[in-house]
Amino acid sequence: MEPSPREEACFEAGIKFGALYHQFAGTPVSPSSSDSLERAIEQSIENQPHCTSVSVDIDPEELDTTYGYTELTGEHMTVEIEIEYDGRNVTARMATEEGYPLMAVESVSE
Template structure:
């Protein structure tokens, strides 16, 4: 990514790893919430989300969990909401890995996006 370095020169490798994971998590949230889903399409939706986010720069791994336990209705599907998502994105820039997490926090009543861990290799 040599030609991109000039655009990120004010960031450390650690900050860049966090940036790449966080920007991808934000894109995931805003791109996929509202998507119609049911038990029959659950696995294919998880795969589509994981595969598309892995295409983003510096993304090493994506794990998506979707909880549809309380999401049944008479129409046979629901719209994906943030409270249904449990996602981990691993981004890597040079020798730094950042684990970015989105998880619904009951006491906050909010799908929080946060930095779960940072490792230097």
């Protein structure tokens, strides 16, 4: 079957999460540089089609500063993305559960 608008919206949400994660994982980050990285991630992914809002929160407490900085991974951040596709809205979220970053669709509008 062809995908429905709701399914297309979920596909688009997935693309944004995969893109965000694999574009920025590995970026050198420290407590003093995390703010600028949050803004850049949000604004870059919001450029993508059907993406109405991206919110990235990097927890400075999670950043290992033994060497002054660390490399960004999913464990350091919470991300929420809003998609609108053909009148349907999807909210999806990435957060760490049991040490592993999980991406999930939170809700789909009727």
